Structure formats: C-alpha cells, structure tokens
Amino acid sequence: MKKFSALLLGLLLAGGVTAQQYQGQPPIRAVVDTSSKPTDRQAKGVFPFNEDGVYFSNDFDGARVNGIERTGPNAYTITITPENAPINMSPWYAFQVWSRAPGEVQVKLVYPEAARHRYTPQVSTDGLQWTPLDADRIAADAPAQVAEGNSSATARPKSVTLRLPTGPQPLWIAGQELHTSKRVYGWLDDTARKHHLPVAEIGKSTGGRPLKLLTVGNPAAKKAIVVISRQHPPEVTGYFAMQSFVETLAADTALAKRFRKDWTVYVVPLMNPDGVDGGFWRHNVGGIDLNRDWADFNQPETRAVRDFLQQRADAGTKFYFGIDFHSTWDDIYYTLDPKFVGNMPGLVPQWLDRIQHEIPNYKPVVQASDRLEPTTVSRNYFLKQHGMEAIVFEIGDNTPRDKIRQKGQVGATELMKLILAKSSR
Ligand SMILES: [Zn+2]
Structure with a gap:
C-alpha cells in the first residue's frame, strides 16, 4: 500500500x-423511517x-x-x-x-x-x-x-x-476533544451557578440519561429563542460554538442584560447523551439519526423538546429564532429559503451578513433549503410549528478552536443587537 x-x-x-x-x-428529500x-x-x-x-x-x-x-x-x-x-x-x-x-x-x-x-x-x-x-x-x-x-x-x-x-x-x-455527558452537564451546571440560572430536566434519553434544559434570560418573558446541539455525538466543534454563544447571551454585558429583560433563551446542549457516552458515530441508542425524526417523533429525545416547546407555546410564548449547532468538513450555514416566512422575517440572512461583516475574511458557504415539508430536521420543524427563523449552524471539524469561540461570541452579540433593533420597530 x-x-x-x-x-x-x-x-x-x-x-x-x-x-x-x-x-x-x-x-x-426523503422521509426516513425513524422507528x-x-x-x-x-x-x-x-x-x-x-x-x-x-x-x-x-x-x-x-x-x-x-x-x-x-x-x-x-x-x-x-x-x-x-x-x-x-x-x-x-x-x-x-x-x-x-x-x-x-x-x-x-x-x-x-x-x-x-x-x-x-x-x-x-x-x-x-x-x-x-x-x-x-x-x-x-x-x-x-x-x-x-x-x-x-x-x-x-x-x-x-x-x-x-x-x-x-x-x-x-x-x-x-476523534475530537472528549466532551461526555458528565462534562457537558458540568459546564451547564457551572454556567447556571455563575449566572443564577435555572436548569430543568425535560425528559430522559432512550438509555435513561437526563435531557437537561438551561434557561437564560427572563423566564416570564413571552418572547423566546431556542438553542440545541449534539444531536450527532462527535460534532464537538458545533458544541464549542454553542458554548460561547450561550455564554455570551448569559454574560454580564450591558447588551446581554438589556436583551434578557424581555427575552428568554431555552438551551438543550446535549440532545443525544447516550450516543455521546456510547462513542457513537451519529445515531441515538434507538439506532436513529435524531435529526431525521422531527416529523414523526419516534424517539424520546426529539419528543422531549417537541413537548417542552409546545407547552411553552400553549402558555403564550412566541418563538422567534431557533439554532441547531453541528459540525461538518467546513463552516457552513444551512438556512431556509426566504419564501418561508416566520415571526421575524429577514432575521437569519441579516444576521449572517452581520457576522461576516464583523469577522474579516470570513466567507462561509450559505445553503438555503427550498423545502420545508416534511419537516424531518429540527430547523424545518422550528419554523413550521413555531414560526422560528431557523438555521443549522455547522462548524468545520478542524476550525481553530479560538476562531470557533469568536464565531459563537460574535454570533450571539450580533443576534441580540439585531433582535432588539427589529423588535423595537
Ligand atoms: Zn450534524
């Protein structure tokens, strides 16, 4: 050889x-059987x-x-x-x-x-x-x-x-830095303690591990955004971006404090704890790619998030933005065609423009899907069911770790500014 x-x-x-x-x-294009x-x-x-x-x-x-x-x-x-x-x-x-x-x-x-x-x-x-x-x-x-x-x-x-x-x-x-459920939930608990934030359990995985939710911002606010990551176990770089994104939203800056007055951020950092701890390539213990289960909801991990969001919506929460962090070969953003209009039209493309403006020489590929149904993936479900302007935020496997942190920080900062500007109109 x-x-x-x-x-x-x-x-x-x-x-x-x-x-x-x-x-x-x-x-x-196709619906996959997710039983x-x-x-x-x-x-x-x-x-x-x-x-x-x-x-x-x-x-x-x-x-x-x-x-x-x-x-x-x-x-x-x-x-x-x-x-x-x-x-x-x-x-x-x-x-x-x-x-x-x-x-x-x-x-x-x-x-x-x-x-x-x-x-x-x-x-x-x-x-x-x-x-x-x-x-x-x-x-x-x-x-x-x-x-x-x-x-x-x-x-x-x-x-x-x-x-x-x-x-x-x-x-x-x-294959990547090892961030098991113990370590992820350690981070979650540290972040919660540092900023006095509530952590709740919204369900259990197929293998019985907790699915934890961190709430950032004003829990009584009726305007909310949603953050999820690690549907796919090895996608640690996406998880790193999610960490700095959430830390920036929770930080003691004037901007974040202003944002948190009227907004709630719901964070599920570890969608697939069994897969992560089991050293899986992609699936959950039910043998399913969770990011193909947002139409049929055959798996407890996706059902837990669906049910939590529905409860909040039934209680009067309106969702404006949803982001699902992943990793792939290079940085790429999977968006939805602007013809699909959610609760804050234009938010995602304007946000991506601002990120590229703030990070010199950063030109990630943006790929917009022209198909919403069947919902199958989280992004489509977030928009279809709740009107969230939604995006799959992919970080390259080998993107330098300091650049990942920067993307999370800049992303959160620009999102807060943009949402505040658009909602004050
Ligand atoms: Zn993925």
Whole structure:
C-alpha cells in the first residue's frame, strides 16, 4: 500500500490551500423511517498485550474501539465500526494506550468498507486538556481520489496509522476533544451557578440519561429563542460554538442584560447523551439519526423538546429564532429559503451578513433549503410549528478552536443587537 505524506494529509484534513470549500450536503428529500432499530453493545475493558507490555482501554464514556489486533512488535490495528448501519461517514474513535516501559506504538485505524477517516486525532494525558496529534505522527494509507482533492468525504484516506508515544501514564486518543455527558452537564451546571440560572430536566434519553434544559434570560418573558446541539455525538466543534454563544447571551454585558429583560433563551446542549457516552458515530441508542425524526417523533429525545416547546407555546410564548449547532468538513450555514416566512422575517440572512461583516475574511458557504415539508430536521420543524427563523449552524471539524469561540461570541452579540433593533420597530 502506498503512503502519502503527512503534510499532504494535514492540508487535506485542515481543508487546506488546495482544497475546495465544501459546498454542503444535498437537500434532504426523503422521509426516513425513524422507528427504533438495534444498536451494538461495545465490549468494554482493558486489552493487555503482554509481549509488548502494552495496554489499550475503551473502558470510559465516549470510548469506541471495536477490535484490536497485534500485527507485529508494538504494532496494532484497531477496528472502528458504527453503532448500526446505514450511517453517515463520521467514524468516531476514542481509546487509551499505555505501556510498562516508555516507548512508542504504531496504531492503524481501520473502518468498514465504505467508510473514510474523518477526524484528526486529538490527544490528552488527563482526558480534559487536548491537543491535535502532531502531523508527522500521522500517515494515511490507501488514499482514495486524493488527486481530485477537495475536502469532501471521498477524498479522505481509508485508514491512518498513528505513531503514539507510550509510558506508564495512559495517553488518551480521540476523534475530537472528549466532551461526555458528565462534562457537558458540568459546564451547564457551572454556567447556571455563575449566572443564577435555572436548569430543568425535560425528559430522559432512550438509555435513561437526563435531557437537561438551561434557561437564560427572563423566564416570564413571552418572547423566546431556542438553542440545541449534539444531536450527532462527535460534532464537538458545533458544541464549542454553542458554548460561547450561550455564554455570551448569559454574560454580564450591558447588551446581554438589556436583551434578557424581555427575552428568554431555552438551551438543550446535549440532545443525544447516550450516543455521546456510547462513542457513537451519529445515531441515538434507538439506532436513529435524531435529526431525521422531527416529523414523526419516534424517539424520546426529539419528543422531549417537541413537548417542552409546545407547552411553552400553549402558555403564550412566541418563538422567534431557533439554532441547531453541528459540525461538518467546513463552516457552513444551512438556512431556509426566504419564501418561508416566520415571526421575524429577514432575521437569519441579516444576521449572517452581520457576522461576516464583523469577522474579516470570513466567507462561509450559505445553503438555503427550498423545502420545508416534511419537516424531518429540527430547523424545518422550528419554523413550521413555531414560526422560528431557523438555521443549522455547522462548524468545520478542524476550525481553530479560538476562531470557533469568536464565531459563537460574535454570533450571539450580533443576534441580540439585531433582535432588539427589529423588535423595537
Ligand atoms: Zn450534524
């Protein structure tokens, strides 16, 4: 098998200079059956290899390792399979490795036939602070269609081999920074405590984990906006944008205080806690892509949000804006065609213009859907049922983390200004 250079891989993975900007996925046309299907149970544990004095573990929340094989001295192949199929190509992996004596192991990550490597490995010594694995420690095997070089899935390698330093202290390796339900809810509780905000449980996931809701702003206000994230477990960069977006809305700035007087913000930061803790590629424990279930509501996670919003609407709340944070190859905004008019017409396109104005040289792709029904995805349901001006806000997998924070902050600031200006007219 031919190898190509780590530098080229780095460029590809970073959506680098030669890469064409990802133009977005095609519109979702078909209704998918979202009744529950079986998902795998990953065998968890510590996997010792006494010949090398090397140990692997997937015995923690968010881990994914479906098989390990020793292929030579200090050389291993780890198989990563999805929770069920068919499924989108977003192979998530997370494991720990350590050794009795300091050394180095080679770990080849392999995926099922059609899948391609997506996530640049992040490493950590404590599971909390993460850094990308050095590019010269990553070699891609059997690149597919690299010559056509764009950042879409087919240009990705089928497998990668990682050179990992080992010692007695476990090294964590994961597709993105590990933000399990414990860590997400830790953030939620910290944010609530800091700003004296209520946290409620609006339901339970298929696996019995709480679905938590943070309320920012005036709970008695009848004007509201809605924020959700992590329908898809590995989409951590979208979650980072959501965090800074919410922190900006909750901050002690003059603008945010003015906004919160008459507005409520409902935040569900973790739509799919079972998938996140199970190390899933995309689905919930019911084996379903939750962002295809906003028409039939077969899954408890989507039903909990639907029922909560309906209760608020029945009690007189009017919703103006809804945002669903995700991650994909590059930053992209999936909007709705302006012919679909909600409770604050023009809000989304005006908001996107302002964001691009405030962040120099920022030109994300905007793709508007000309189809509202069947609602299927959260964005369409938010508009159809509640008149929210709605958007899917996607952050690139490799977007620099400080840029993500900036996008969340600028996004929240400009949204508050715009909503206040439009509602005072
Ligand atoms: Zn997604």
